[in-house]
Amino acid sequence: MNIRKLDKQHTWHPYNSLPSMTDILAVKKTYAQTIVLEDDTKLVDGMSSWWSAIHGYNHPKLIKALNKQASKMPHIMFGGLTHKPAVKLCKILAKLTKLPSVFLADSGSVSVEVALKTAILYQKAKGKNLHKFIALNNAYHGDTLGCMGVCDPQNSMHSLYGTYLPNHIFCNIKDIEKTIKKYHKTVAGVIVEPIVQGAGGMKIYDPKYLKIVRKLCTKYDLVFIADEIATGFGHTGKMWGCDHAGITPDIMTVGKSLTGGVMTLSAMCTTKNISETISNSSVGVLMHGPTFMGNPLACSVANASIELLLKSKWKQKVKKINKIFQKELEPLRKLSIVKDVRYIGAIGVVELTSDKYAQKLQEFCVKNKVWLRPFGKLFYSIVSYNIKTKELLKITRTMKKALENIDG
Numbered sequence: 001m002n003i004r005k006l007d008k009q010h011t012w013h014p015y016n017s018l019p020s021m022t023d024i025l026a027v028k029k030t031y032a033q034t035i036v037l038e039d040d041t042k043l044v045d046g047m048s049s050w051w052s053a054i055h056g057y058n059h060p061k062l063i064k065a066l067n068k069q070a071s072k073m074p075h076i077m078f079g080g081l082t083h084k085p086a087v088k089l090c091k092i093l094a095k096l097t098k099l100p101s102v103f104l105a106d107s108g109s110v111s112v113e114v115a116l117k118t119a120i121l122y123q124k125a126k127g128k129n130l131h132k133f134i135a136l137n138n139a140y141h142g143d144t145l146g147c148m149g150v151c152d153p154q155n156s157m158h159s160l161y162g163t164y165l166p167n168h169i170f171c172n173i174k175d176i177e178k179t180i181k182k183y184h185k186t187v188a189g190v191i192v193e194p195i196v197q198g199a200g201g202m203k204i205y206d207p208k209y210l211k212i213v214r215k216l217c218t219k220y221d222l223v224f225i226a227d228e229i230a231t232g233f234g235h236t237g238k239m240w241g242c243d244h245a246g247i248t249p250d251i252m253t254v255g256k257s258l259t260g261g262v263m264t265l266s267a268m269c270t271t272k273n274i275s276e277t278i279s280n281s282s283v284g285v286l287m288h289g290p291t292f293m294g295n296p297l298a299c300s301v302a303n304a305s306i307e308l309l310l311k312s313k314w315k316q317k318v319k320k321i322n323k324i325f326q327k328e329l330e331p332l333r334k335l336s337i338v339k340d341v342r343y344i345g346a347i348g349v350v351e352l353t354s355d356k357y358a359q360k361l362q363e364f365c366v367k368n369k370v371w372l373r374p375f376g377k378l379f380y381s382i383v384s385y386n387i388k389t390k391e392l393l394k395i396t397r398t399m400k401k402a403l404e405n406i407d408g
Ligand SMILES: Cc1ncc(COP(=O)(O)O)c(C=O)c1O
Pocket: 107, 108, 109, 110, 112, 140, 141, 142, 143, 193, 198, 199, 227, 228, 229, 230, 231, 255, 256
């Protein structure tokens, strides 16, 4: 079977045309930090499959948890029924997030939808009909309707979908205080990606703004939603982005690395105040319920992934990764096509002066046996915490060579 030929005929890839306007590589298998292509080419992985494979691929403990659960009960509906993997996961998430009421969902975007709906229902339970949110420029919260509405209006899909999208209030993080003060009577809450804004621009901001959001949301009884889907589980060097400010939001969404990148799963965690206010009011219920909510395979693998993370020396590992990113990427500032270099935790970013280089950079990396996928002006790497120094250096040095190749 010619996989790539068939792919071109029927298979639509993310943010792409059909057939794809770029080359799509066929993957045969993965292990640790390695992606093996159909022609047996081995690539060192510098993407951790979009912030998810924090332990690397096919970790034996995760595969064991998956297989064990698969032979017992791969799936069961969550309406009116419960099971040990889900209950165990909600307990550990409640402890880790300090938010005791947990709703399990099936993807990051869905957990953000649930978070927005929960905030609206909370305000409704308090007798207020508020449906707008304050969100940030450069934000990315997912691709479903509600999520797209709180993504950056300029660099997201707003222009394509027009009035299909709900209308919210956007500001730069530096203006968050005056924006909340101005609009607090008309919004249900505030949604942010803590510390690092991911797909909307890979921007890092000062934790002091999270403290301001916390203080003002408490003052005005607004729901503070921290979307930790990308930042969570140690990516920024602390368990949560919010930990840099020492604050707890009213709602936290988690996903991506929740299962170590093995299964699709997410969660919306919130306070007792919010769950009780909704449950004890005329609203009564959280009106949401995906078919695959609380999937036992995903919950089992999430429990194994969290246990693996907590038992590991992940903080030291992330610190070491960060030092390498700093040492290796910092000198790239001097290249004329480089606008900025940023790094935090296990995330290294080179922002370019133009978006015209992305395709060339990617091709250079693949030729040199490294998997990186630049988008727009951003050439970046997010790695597994188990990456070996040699592998990480292969990634950063290939980034350097790829940039020098263009810079001339
Ligand atoms: C901060 C943030 N929120 C939400 C999402 C959406 O998650 P998913 O792609 O699993 O729907 C993403 C995905 O990149 C994300 O980075």
